[in-house]
Structures are given as structure tokens and as C-alpha cells.
Amino acid sequence: MKVLNLEVKNIRGIKHIKIGSQGQNLVVFGPNGTGKSAIVDAIDFLLTGKISKLTGEGTKLLGLKKHGCHIDSRDDLKNTIVIAKVEVEGKEVLIERSINRPSSFKVKPKKYKALVDSYLEVATLGQHILSRREILKYITAEAGKRAKEIQSLLNLMDVENLRATFVTVKNEAKAEFKNAESNFGVTKSEVSNLLSLASFSEKACLDKINELREILNGSKIKELSPEKIKDSLEPHPFGAGPEALTTTQIENTLGETKSLMQQKDELIEKELELKTLLEAVRKEAKLKQYSLYKKLFEAGISLVDASNVCPLCGRKWEEGDFRVYLKEKIKETAAGKEKQDEIDETSSFIKGKVDLLKNDVTNLVRAHEQFDLKVIDEEELKSYLSLLESWSQAMVKPMEFFESGKWPTSSLEEIFGASFRKIKMVAPLESTLKKAGEQFSKQQVAWDTLTKMEEKWKRYQKTQEGKNVSKAFEKRAEASLEYFEKAKDSVLEDIYDAVKDNFNEYYQTIHPEDESSFASKISPKKAQLIFEVDFYGRGMFPPHALHSEGHQDSMGLCLFFALNKYLTKDAIKTIVLDDVIMSIDRTHRRAVCHLLKKNFPDKQFIITTHDTAWAKQLKAEGIVTQKNMIHFLNWNIDTGPIFELDKDLWDRIKEDLDKNDVPSAAHKLRRDAECFFESACDLLCAKLRYKGHHQWELGDFAPAAISAYTGYLKKAKSNFQKMKQENKFKELSKLEKKSNEIIGRSQIEQWIINENVHYNRWEEFTKKDFDPVVGAFKALFDLFTCSSCGATIAMSESKGATPKAMVSCSCGKIFWNIE
């Protein structure tokens, strides 16, 4: 899609403007504040229904309807319109969009609506306008922010949100499994305490159940299930009752509690060990990302061959075998994984013990109640249970608690020592149990135990299932995230590879001399996008770290072109460059022109600039023709931009002369001749007489350019003769003769122009006087301009060990060897 012509009514600073480009490049130039950017905004609005500078960071208070229209049209939004005739797949189509209804647009003929829709969908990516703001987005942004910008361009915000959700789900699944595992451990301990098992196993439980059934004259059961525990047994009177704890349970719980207290030293060690591990991981960010690094180095090993070339940056590894280096790196990542596993293992161990103690304390409190022992300090108990709970929770996500400063206030030494003793629950209970002795018969105890076992076994089965479900959930959550990240990274790496290759090529085109071995690296890393560039073979650095502003501007331009190529797939052929290469010098601007011509011959560039020299250079380099140069002269609120469509100079002069307006014609000729010869001096590296006040004029530029021209022509003619290229020699001899005649004519009459302009004696001249001057200058201009490509000839040097000087045009029709 290319813009053939554009009509803008009441948009931003524009009241009404019509511009025709016929799908060719267009340059809008003029001082700041003359409304150039309003043209950019109008094109942006036409293609996307938005004005990008009114969206994004720092634009909360800005809105399209309030600030997108001309200030005087806020109450008349129906008349805020952009209409463009565009070319789509060889068809001419009219598109019209109004700020009144920005999300919809009219298409004429209507039958092309679907076609235009599909193109404008690509345009919504916004990848058709580059301004200084966008350059900063790509070049100087932090990795996280840049990733967001690029993700937004690639429409990946939903993908990133889903990735973040998978990360949350994975973390929750891990925490859930830790809780389920601990619950299962506590249930097993409950069963062990009830049945007085030395160590828990399902077989030991079954054997113990059968022992108890035997006491009650029951047959043995082969499988353990809540329904079978008391199957076929005669009902028996309860001893302590179904709700009360059995003496054995209390004794075993006391035994387990004491055993836990005896494990204090081990727990102190585990706490220290855990804190050391957490501190190490906190200090070394890489340890947290071991899995990602591991994958990277493993992929590296599979890709590196004997050439020792890095598959990422494409440079040769000079320090020994690259594969050995990668293997060492994998070992380092293994250390990271080891640390994470140790953290999981240690925290699970502590959690298991803490939860067990918490459950035991709860049961012992019930035993105290059962014996009506009123010795426990309620406040101490509450505070102790709260400490246990804080440890239990912290061990689910230890790193999170450690980093956020929510680590438990009491150490495990206190919890398994002094703090526990403060509750004073063990001794009174032991003494009471001793005094009570055996209260119930063997049969009553057996019946009580089997009755409780029914409930315990149900809980055992449930917590076991919970643990299994949590484990499967954790595995699926981990795998989902891994698959999703792999898919995302793989697709993005392919894209970034394509973008990177184009980026490097474009950048080298702009900087062929100093950056011929330039390389860059664009890589997704979790939620970040790392963008680094080579700095003269000294390593990879962020693009804004060491490169000059001019180089950064070039990089921004090249990255934009590379992204544009990938994203728009050549659908939108119009590219708007809004005052973007201001930090690039004239020589590299010429290289930019070369890039535009060489790499984007089918694109339509709409270039705005406040720099007249750049505008003229674009014309001289053959990027834009005279008729597509629009000069914005001024702006006022009532009329909008005051501009002139640059007609062909000779046509404009003819118009003046037809009206017998010699002064205007002479003024135009002088002004344009001055610009033309200034540019010619630059392109031909002409020698100019130095002036301290830096104010050169036509009288300085024209002779210098002509001198350079004649010198080169003479040299080229001589070279053709030496090389025995007779035809070329004859051609240049003829041109030399012709040029001498033209130069002679123009020099004789130059005084007329000078005098006319300087002394304003225009009334003394007639059309008849001025016609020959115009003819001479037109012929003079033509000498410096290629009749095929319209570009001004330029002096340059070829590449290679022995560079050769030449004079040529853009298309190569003119090519003089001046070595």
C-alpha cells in the first residue's frame, strides 16, 4: 500500500492541506513549528485510527478527540478528516477516516473494503512511522522495557501475560505439593502414634490392625480399608470413647514430641544450612536462572563444531576449545540446580518437623483438656502455635520469605527448646498418665483404637491422594511453563535472528568503513529482551553504552527497518521518517540515502525534517524529486501550515517570466542556484575559499563546483584515453566542449543575477534580458545532474586496499574514473 495523495482537514495543526505524491517519496521540510509533524500524525491516524504520540507513557491526560483535532474543531469533529488515495495491489482506492469515529473508515469503491481492512490490520502494528521517540524505545530502553515495546509490536502482551500466569501457577503448585506432602507425613505420624508403630508402613498397619482384631476375636483381613477395619467384629463398649485420645496415643505423642526436641541440634544445623543457601542464591542471580542457562549452554554444545565459532554472536572463540568452555558452564549451572534442590529438600525437612510438632502440640493440648489439667498458659500456647505456623508457612516459599524480610522472628533453637518448655505441657501429662494407670480392658482399648483407625485411615487415604494429585499438578505446571517458554523463545529467536541479520546488514551499509565487522545480539530472556552490539571487536555492549549519538541514531533507524520488514511483510510500503537522523553527519546521511535506494527501492518514504540541507541532500542523492519536496514556511493558528509545493525551478521561473515578473524569477534562480552549488560543492568535495564569518554565497559556490567539475572531467577524459576507451574519450571530449561553452555563457551573465538580487534594480530588466540567463543556468545545472536518475553527480572512493576515486551518479549512468 502506497499513498498517492493526501487531503487533511482539521487535524492537529492543519486546517486544510492537499498533498500529491503519486506513490513517490516525499520530503516535507521547514523550520520547527510549521506543522510538519501534523502530516505524520495525519498519516498515522489514517492508517491506524490513532495518533501514536497521543498514546503511551506520559500521555494519560491526552486524548484523540480532544487533542487529535485542530484546536478550533473540537466541537466539530465531523470535519476532522483525513482522506487518501492509496494504491493497493494495483488498485486505486480512496480511504477516509474522521476523528469523530476513529475506529471505522470509509473505502471507495466499497468492494475493496475487505482488501483495505487486511492491509490496515498490519498497519495497526504502528511499524510505519519512526520518530526520535521510537529510536529511544529500541536503543536506550532497559531490557525489560524494550521487551515490552517489542512484545507490544509483535502483539505479544497476551503471550507474556499467559507466561506470567504459568509462572504463578507453577509456584503455587510447588507450594501446594509441599503442604500436601507435609500433611501426608503428619497423617502417617498420627497412624503410627495410634498403633504404636516403630516405623510406618502399610503392612505394619495391617499387621497391627489384625492383632487388635484378634483381641476382639475377629478374623484377619487381607486389605486395609476403613470399611474392613471393624468388618464382622461384634460391637464392643468403648473405653475412652471415640472422641477421646487413647492412653497409647497420648504416650506415643509425648514420645514423638520428646524425640522432636532431641532433634534440636539437627534442626539448628538445617536452619543455618538453609540460610546460607538462600544467601548464596540471593547474591548470585545466575543461580536462580540455572535452568535457562543450562538449556542455553546445552544448545551451544550441540551447535558448536570444530570451527569454534559461537552460534550466538558468530565470532570465533579464541581461548581454546569452545566446547570445553561450554561444558564448564554447564557444570556451573548444575551447581545452581543443586543449590535449588538443597533449598527445597532442607525447607521440606524443616516444614515436616515443624508441622509434626504443631500437630503433636495440638493433640497434647487435647489430652490436657481430657484430663482437665489447667496448667497451660493460654497466651504462651497461642504465641507458640503462631511461631510454628510462621515457620510452616515460610518453609513453603523460603526464598520469597527470605528476600521480603518475612523470615520467622524466632529461631528453631528456641522453638525446639526454650519456647516449648515455657508451655509446660509434658511433665503434668506424664505424671497424670502415671497416676491414672490402666483404666480400660484390652478389648476396650482395641475397640477404641480400631474405631479411631477407621477415621485415621480415611484421612491417610485422602492425604495420600492429595499428595499424588499435588505432585501431578506440580509436574504439569512445571512442564506447561517449560513448554510454553520453549515455544515462545524458539519462535522469537527465529524472528530475532531474521531481524538481527537485516539489522546488521543495514547498519553496515550506513557505516561501511568503521563498522564492517559489526555484529549484534538480540535475545529474549524470560521477560526481557537483551539487545547488545559489538563495539569494534572489543565485546558486546548495550547500544547506548559506548556508541556515539549518531551511531545510535543509525542503529535505531536500522532496527526500525529490520522490524518493519519482518512485521509488515512489505504490505505497507509507506514509511514515515519523522525528523530522525539529526545526529548523523552529512557523509553518513549519504550512506543512509544509499541504504534507502539499495534496500528499499519499492518503499515510499515520507521524510520530514527541519534541516534544509538534509532535504536538499535527499534531492541531490536522487531520493526525492523536486516536485515532491514541500517547503513548510510558517504556521499560524487560523490557516495552519503556510507552505509551497516545490515546482520544478524552471517551470516556476517560466511562470514568473510569463507574467513579466523578472525580479521574482531572478530571486528564485539565485536562491536555488546557491543551494544547488552548495550541494554540488559538498558532493564533489570542491575547494572553497575559506571565510571567517562562514557566509558563502553563489559567487563562492558556483566557481568552486565548476572548477571541481572541469578538473574531474579533464582527468576522467585523460584516463579513458590512457585506457584506450575511445568511445568514452570521445564522449567526454564532446561533453568538455559543451560544458566549456555552457560555463562560459553562465559566467558572462552571472553579474546580472547578482546585481539584480543585491541591488534590487529589477525594474531595469525585461523578460528578454533574463531569458538567456535562465537558459544558461539550466544548461549548467544539467551538467551536474544525471538525465536518468535525476541525482547530482558525486565524488567518492571505491573500497579495497587501493581505493580509487570516481565521479558518478546514483544509477551509474555517469561513471568517471578520476584516479
Added chain:
Amino acid sequence: MVQKSVSDLIFDKFAKSIKKDSLFGGISDDLVALARRKRPSKSEIEKLLRGKQDEGSESGS
């Protein structure tokens, strides 16, 4: 002009991996459909990945 979006390419690769893994037997289609949906909630994903509704369990006598 019809071209797959970058998101589609990512979801296609994701679906391929999920469908190959027996860990996702019985839920792979639902998971892929959920992932492709705009902004699926965390609870929907959790429910699907859990496979069964976990009612949770507390220990005690």
C-alpha cells in the same frame, strides 16, 4: 495477506509439545484451547492442570 501471527506460531509449538507428553493425557486439548483464549484466568489453568478437584486435607485426631 493472511499470515499467522507470532502468538499463533507460539501456541502451535506449545500445543505440539503438550500433545506429545502423556503427562497431559486427557487435558491437552482443553489446555491448548484455554491457552489460546484471550487472558485465561489462573484458577481455570490450575483447575485443569490439577486434573481432579483437590479438596485439601487437614490432619488431626
